[in-house]
Amino acid sequence: MALLELKGVASYYGNVQALKGLSLHVNQGELVTLLGANGAGKSTTLKTISGLVQPAQGEVWFEGRPIHRLGPEAIAKLGISHVPEGRRIFPGLTVRENIMLGTSTRGRLPRAQMADEVEQMFAIFPEIKKFENALGWTLSGGQQQMLAVARGLMARPKLLLLDEPSLGLAPLIVQNLFGTIREIRSLGTTILLVEQNANMALSVADRGYVLETGSLTVEGTPQDLLDNEEVRAAYLGGHHG
Amino acid sequence: MQVLFDNLQVLFQGLALGSIYSLVALGFVLIIRATNVVNFAQGDFAMLGAYSMVLFFTGLGWPYWVSFVGALAAMAVFGVIFNYGVYYPLRHRSFLPVVISTLGASIFLQNTVLAVFGPQPRPLEKVLAADGVNIGGVFLDSQYLVILAVTLALVLFTYLFFEHTLLGKKLQATSQDKDMARLLGIPVALMISITFIYSAVLGGIAGVLVGPILFVSIGMGSIIALKAFAATIIGGFGDVTGAIVGGLLLGVIESMAAYHISVPYKDAYAFLALFIFLLFRPSGIFGEKVSEKA
Numbered sequence: 001m002a003l004l005e006l007k008g009v010a011s012y013y014g015n016v017q018a019l020k021g022l023s024l025h026v027n028q029g030e031l032v033t034l035l036g037a038n039g040a041g042k043s044t045t046l047k048t049i050s051g052l053v054q055p056a057q058g059e060v061w062f063e064g065r066p067i068h069r070l071g072p073e074a075i076a077k078l079g080i081s082h083v084p085e086g087r088r089i090f091p092g093l094t095v096r097e098n099i100m101l102g103t104s105t106r107g108r109l110p111r112a113q114m115a116d117e118v119e120q121m122f123a124i125f126p127e128i129k130k131f132e133n134a135l136g137w138t139l140s141g142g143q144q145q146m147l148a149v150a151r152g153l154m155a156r157p158k159l160l161l162l163d164e165p166s167l168g169l170a171p172l173i174v175q176n177l178f179g180t181i182r183e184i185r186s187l188g189t190t191i192l193l194v195e196q197n198a199n200m201a202l203s204v205a206d207r208g209y210v211l212e213t214g215s216l217t218v219e220g221t222p223q224d225l226l227d228n229e230e231v232r233a234a235y236l237g238g239h240h241g
Numbered sequence: 242m243q244v245l246f247d248n249l250q251v252l253f254q255g256l257a258l259g260s261i262y263s264l265v266a267l268g269f270v271l272i273i274r275a276t277n278v279v280n281f282a283q284g285d286f287a288m289l290g291a292y293s294m295v296l297f298f299t300g301l302g303w304p305y306w307v308s309f310v311g312a313l314a315a316m317a318v319f320g321v322i323f324n325y326g327v328y329y330p331l332r333h334r335s336f337l338p339v340v341i342s343t344l345g346a347s348i349f350l351q352n353t354v355l356a357v358f359g360p361q362p363r364p365l366e367k368v369l370a371a372d373g374v375n376i377g378g379v380f381l382d383s384q385y386l387v388i389l390a391v392t393l394a395l396v397l398f399t400y401l402f403f404e405h406t407l408l409g410k411k412l413q414a415t416s417q418d419k420d421m422a423r424l425l426g427i428p429v430a431l432m433i434s435i436t437f438i439y440s441a442v443l444g445g446i447a448g449v450l451v452g453p454i455l456f457v458s459i460g461m462g463s464i465i466a467l468k469a470f471a472a473t474i475i476g477g478f479g480d481v482t483g484a485i486v487g488g489l490l491l492g493v494i495e496s497m498a499a500y501h502i503s504v505p506y507k508d509a510y511a512f513l514a515l516f517i518f519l520l521f522r523p524s525g526i527f528g529e530k531v532s533e534k535a
Contacts, residue, residue: 050424076426088421090414097410104411105426155426 001064003028003190004049004080004159009058009068011041011048018044020214021058026159031181031191033201035225035235036211042194043085045211046161049192050082051075062159077105081157085164085194087148091137095128098136098147102154121150124180142173149180159190166197178204198235202226210235246378251500252493257385258454259492260392261287264447265469266476266484267399268440273479274416275436276328278339282347283444284466290316290445291452291461292354295363305366312449313442320441324434332433351459360459365452388450395443396485403481412436464508468495471515477528486526490514 002025011019018041026032036042047053049060051072060068067075076082081102090098099118103109109117122129125146131139139147145165152160162181166174174197182204185191195201202208202222210218210231218228225231265287272280293315297308327346331339373382403409415422415432423429447465448457455461469484472491476483491511498510518525 052420052424072420072423073426073428076424082424084421084424088418088424090417090421092417093410093413100407101410101414101422101425101427151425 002026002061003030003063004192005061006045006049007059007061009045009048009055009060011044011053011055013044013053018053018214019048019055022211022215023058024209024216024219026190026192029188029190030206031185031193031204033193033195033205033208034211035195035198035201035208035231037196037234039213040211041214042211043163046082046084046163046192046194049075050080050161052082076155079105079155079158080161081152081155081159082161083148083152083163083165085167087141087144089136089139089144089147089151091135093136094133095136095139095147096132099150099154102151105155117154121153124153124183125150142169142177145169145173145177146180149177149184153184153189157189159192160184162191162193164194164196166195166200174200196235198225198231243378247500248497249379251496253379253381254385255493255496256489257382257388257492258496259472259489260388261447261451261465261488262469262472262491263485263488264392264395264443265465266472266488267396267481268443268447269466269469269473270479270481270484271436271440271443273473274481275412275433276332276339278328278336278343279470280440281340281343281466282323282327282350283440283469284462284464285347285350286316286319286441286444286462287448287451287465288354288457288459288462289319289350290448291365291457292358292363292448293445294365294449294452295358295457298366299363305368309449313445316441316445317438320438321434323441324437328433328437329430347463351462355459358459362456362458363452365449365457367453368450384450384453391446391450395446399481408435468508468511471511473525474515474523475518475525477525480525480527483525483527490526 004026006022006024009019009022010017022045034042034045044053048055051070055068059066062078062080067078090101096118099121100114103114122132128143128146128150131143136144136147149162149165165177165181169177178200181191181193193201193205202225205222207221208225209216210225218225218231265283268286269280269283272278290312293312294308297303297311298305303311323346327342328339331342367384368387369383371383373380373386403413411427412432412435414427415429419429451465468491469488472487473484475491476487491514494514495507495511499507
């Protein structure tokens with residue numbers, strides 16, 4: 001049974017239909033990537049899963065139960081952690097505080113355990129350790145992205161939704177970040193990764209979907225997608241050379 | 242020498258009066274930060290707190306401290322009712338409907354109290370029986386001393402609560418980015434409820450404390466709220482420290498000007514100060530350049 005399943009989901013953004021009968025699934029332990037151009041509906045897909053957008057039609061199932069009528073708070077409590085596009089760091093809170101708030105779904109943690117888990121995050125993202133008492137808005141884009149992922153991981157999610165983690169980052173930082181994503185996945189977290197950087201995404205994914213104006217066009221293993229002429233043309237920079 | 246003493250005396254009274262403005266202004270700012278809405282019924286929280294005190298202490302004859310705690314408990318309950326009755330149903334609407342809703346609530350509250358208690362202003366006991374102390378020619382009224390001490394304690398408590406507890410951080414997170422807070426599983430509706438409770442209790446305390454000085458009346462909240470609102474602008478709109486400093490400053494300006502220039506224009510000085518700030522430093526003392534929130 002799939003950990004997450006979307007069945008014929010249609011979502012609207014105002015009067016614009018962003019998703020048109022989308023169906024996809026993510027199995028336990030998988031890293032699945034959702035590719036597509038700007039405006040294809042990738043972010044809306046994640047927002048529909050995490051409850052920020054309610055689907056007009058269709059169903060979202062998580063661990064064998066429907067969740068599409070639940071609010072974001074309730075869905076977060078079920079173990080879905082959404083790291084949205086734009087990082088959405090709390091600008092007026094420190095790096096440490098931002099990370100700590102990631103545990104909000106887990107009830108009250110003993111002080112020592114909290115400190116311990118924050119340190120674990122700094123072990124994964126050593127670059128932000130030295131800014132632990134700096135306010136969120138003072139970080140660079142790459143640091144904010146690391147902080148956003150760290151905050152998302154503090155929920156100990158069963159499913160991590162990552163929205164364009166590479167957006168606006170320097171190539172070297174993207175390399176590092178994807179190394180970390182691979183690491184997180186190897187620790188057993190299931191990941192649904194939305195990316196425009198198709199090459200990077202496919203290098204870490206088990207499976208991929210290609211989304212085009214609200215519906216899926218192609219699905220398969222990274223190799224299938226890499227071999228697909230249309231996918232190559234649209235997202236991987238040119239035809240077979 | 243006497244001139245110095247007199248000025249110190251006026252400064253002391255100004256700070257005490259300013260403390261009341263600070264407490265109400267703090268309530269303003271906490272709600273502005275949590276909901277992006279100016280609560281025009283903020284002053285009526287003070288009025289309601291004072292009337293609860295009149296009801297419990299004068300009306301029902303409860304002991305003073307029981308009445309005080311009762312009045313604060315009543316304000317806490319009222320904060321929840323206010324949230325769900327006035328703000329919550331309109332939370333997805335723009336700024337304006339909510340502001341109008343709080344204005345309506347203000348009119349409703351004042352007239353309800355008028356219907357129950359009548360138009361006659363009510364006296365209220367001071368917190369301490371003692372008159373006050375005389376230090377080297379400066380008379381420190383006990384009620385003013387209590388106001389200063391309570392305000393100091395509340396400011397300290399507010400600081401510790403917001404800066405050193407996880408709940409305080411969740412409240413801050415809620416005011417900074419509600420959708421992100423919800424994605425992290427922070428119960429945003431509860432956080433906003435807590436803000437209204439806290440804000441109502443702060444207003445209630447201000448009302449109970451200022452009651453013995455101003456008399457308890459239907460309109461007491463309106464004038465305090467106007468001053469407190471001016472204080473939030475002078476301090477820097479939406480800034481917590483600014484609200485406290487702005488309130489104190491306004492109290493001192495008002496008292497000093499009344500003493501040195503003319504008493505009948507007492508209320509005008511506060512607004513004159515507001516004009517001057519709006520003209521020359523609209524961002525206030527602590528304010529950054531405010532950009533319109535999306």
